[in-house]
Amino acid sequence: MTVEDKKSRYSPEFDVDVRGDTITADRYISREWMELENKHLWPKVWHLGGMLSELEEEGDFIRHNFGKDSVIMVRQADGSVKAFYNTCPHRGNRLVLGEAGHTPRITCGYHGWQFTPDGVLAKVQDPDDFAGGDPCGKVKLAELRCDTWGPFVFWCMDEDVAPLKDWLAPFPERLANYGLENWVRVLNLSCDADFNWKIIRDNFNESYHLPTIHPELATFINDGLPTTLFEMYPTGHNAMWMIGHQATTRVDYHSAEVPAPLDDIARAWGINPEDYNGHTGDIRAAVIKAKRELGPSRGYHMYANMTDQQLVDYFHCTLFPNLTLTMSPEQLQVLRTEPHPTDPEKCIFQHWCLYPPVEGQTELVGPLGTVPFKFDAVARHSKYGDGVSLGFVADQDLSIGTTQQQGLNSRGFKGCVLPGQEKRIQRFHELLNDYVKGEK
Numbered sequence: 427m428t429v430e431d432k433k434s435r436y437s438p439e440f441d442v443d444v445r446g447d448t449i450t451a452d453r454y455i456s457r458e459w460m461e462l463e464n465k466h467l468w469p470k471v472w473h474l475g476g477m478l479s480e481l482e483e484e485g486d487f488i489r490h491n492f493g494k495d496s497v498i499m500v501r502q503a504d505g506s507v508k509a510f511y512n513t514c515p516h517r518g519n520r521l522v523l524g525e526a527g528h529t530p531r532i533t534c535g536y537h538g539w540q541f542t543p544d545g546v547l548a549k550v551q552d553p554d555d556f557a558g559g560d561p562c563g564k565v566k567l568a569e570l571r572c573d574t575w576g577p578f579v580f581w582c583m584d585e586d587v588a589p590l591k592d593w594l595a596p597f598p599e600r601l602a603n604y605g606l607e608n609w610v611r612v613l614n615l616s617c618d619a620d621f622n623w624k625i626i627r628d629n630f631n632e633s634y635h636l637p638t639i640h641p642e643l644a645t646f647i648n649d650g651l652p653t654t655l656f657e658m659y660p661t662g663h664n665a666m667w668m669i670g671h672q673a674t675t676r677v678d679y680h681s682a683e684v685p686a687p688l689d690d691i692a693r694a695w696g697i698n699p700e701d702y703n704g705h706t707g708d709i710r711a712a713v714i715k716a717k718r719e720l721g722p723s724r725g726y727h728m729y730a731n732m733t734d735q736q737l738v739d740y741f742h743c744t745l746f747p748n749l750t751l752t753m754s755p756e757q758l759q760v761l762r763t764e765p766h767p768t769d770p771e772k773c774i775f776q777h778w779c780l781y782p783p784v785e786g787q788t789e790l791v792g793p794l795g796t797v798p799f800k801f802d803a804v805a806r807h808s809k810y811g812d813g814v815s816l817g818f819v820a821d822q823d824l825s826i827g828t829t830q831q832q833g834l835n836s837r838g839f840k841g842c843v844l845p846g847q848e849k850r851i852q853r854f855h856e857l858l859n860d861y862v863k864g865e866k
């Protein structure tokens with residue numbers, strides 16, 4: 427189904443009923459809720475652990491700190507990737523302290539125990555001093571499930587959770603045309619923020635905030651409600667197709683002159699924007715045609731596999747519980763909030779931007795302006811509020827976090843009142859309710 431031929435905002439093919447549970451404030455502020463999530467939610471979902479491209483050779487590793495825990499993912503001799511809890515079986519010291527690296531032996535800094543990349547103990551001090559004999563070859567790091575999809579590595583703590591590809595459904599299939607496998611993470615931005623992780627999850631599950639929080643997008647993304655398509659899947663994930671290369675229908679741009687920056691976008695594809703004054707909505711179709719004709723000669727070979735919709739529109743995928751993948755034809759934004767280890771009113775926000783390799787391209791324009799086209803060209807962690815940008819649009823989203831957290835702490839807040847277009851928020855919280863009750 428395409429955006430053009432839809433009859434309603436919710437895809438009849440991908441819609442889910444909701445119950446109407448009240449979304450109360452306690453889930454954003456209380457330690458009890460945080461503990462329920464730690465017990466019943468986080469161990470039962472797949473987590474994006476990092477980039478496969480950092481794991482080229484046996485012994486290459488990446489680390490993902492999550493809440494109070496930490497996981498390492500290590501490339502194996504047979505090419506597979508294994509994940510281990512980042513804790514020493516001797517007396518619990520955290521093993522790997524860096525973000526990523528290479529080592530033939532994972533070595534604990536406390537008493538020097540050494541493990542091969544497959545997690546097996548290979549060397550200890552005084553091996554004869556153990557009641558059962560030399561523990562080497564017997565003691566192993568605690569292993570978790572690990573799998574890969576596209577350019578990413580994922581881990582999961584629970585054996586009963588569905589296999590990764592099923593868990594991610596329908597996105598592996600729906601995103602296959604973009605050819606994400608060899609896309610490169612160019613921006614790797616994160617920050618500590620003073621609000622609960624779900625505040626930004628809710629924000630990404632609605633587009634109701636676009637006219638107020640992101641007014642600049644209205645000239646090249648059509649955030650009009652009648653043309654935005656929402657999808658809700660049985661897996662608990664949601665998506666939204668928003669028409670791109672077209673101004674919003676909330677304001678009458680369509681019968682006026684082509685607004686900036688849509689005019690420049692059109693020119694970049696050899697289209698004269700003045701030909702579209704008075705019918706600016708038609709530029710989208712012209713860009714599709716131009717991309718088909720000019721894309722391959724400009725190095726965009728993946729266009730050949732993409733649908734018209736994928737060539738120009740924004741596919742905003744919100745995966746339960748905390749991962750967002752925003753697809754545009756030439757950029758994948760990974761946006762995620764993770765819980766603070768101990769404080770329910772804080773979180774860690776991450777924003778990665780991935781781009782397809784394009785012949786001859788040495789730099790690109792992304793949310794931080796022009797940057798070199800290379801892995802982690804900008805990689806930094808900051809404290810939100812210190813003036814370090816997480817990307818222009820992400821900064822706008824984060825700007826509401828602290829005040830919403832404050833408002834949710836008010837005795838006057840009685841629970842959310844949601845319009846129909848925020849049904850994805852309702853669904854998210856109902857699924858969360860089921861998880862924290864231990865019903866999932």
Ligand code: FES
Pocket residue numbers: 514515516517518519534535536537538539
């Ligand atoms: S705690 Fe790791 S070697 Fe002792």
Ligand SMILES: [Fe+2]
Pocket residue numbers: 629635639640823
């Ligand atoms: Fe936003």
